[in-house]
Amino acid sequence: MSEMIFLLMLFGLPAAIGFKLAMSRGKNPLLWGMLSGVFPFFLVVLHFHQPTHEIRGHFRKCDHCGRTFPWKDSVCKYCGAAVSDSETI
Numbered sequence: 001m002s003e004m005i006f007l008l009m010l011f012g013l014p015a016a017i018g019f020k021l022a023m024s025r026g027k028n029p030l031l032w033g034m035l036s037g038v039f040p041f042f043l044v045v046l047h048f049h050q051p052t053h054e055i056r057g058h059f060r061k062c063d064h065c066g067r068t069f070p071w072k073d074s075v076c077k078y079c080g081a082a083v084s085d086s087e088t089i
Contacts, residue, residue: 011038014036014040014043015033015034015036015037016033017036017043018032018034018035018036018037018042018043018046019033019036021036021043021046021047022046024058025046025049025050025051025055025059026051026053026055026059027046027051032046050067050068051068052068053068054068055071056071057071058071059071060083062078062079062083063081063083064079064081065078065081067079
């Protein structure tokens, strides 16, 4: 029984985290979850990889510079342009 828990923690936890990160980045969650379960290094890749398009609720694209930044920010962290809430609806 302890071997099963060990394997679940070793492979299952990174796979679940990879699945969740992939969903928030607009990537294929099943593929990235499996890759992260077998090769946990892919978690680092997913964490630092910003999407190239807007993902509602996670990332938005700046109208001025065209780069993506976190949805919760109201100001682009690259060019400083303010994004109003009326533009996101």
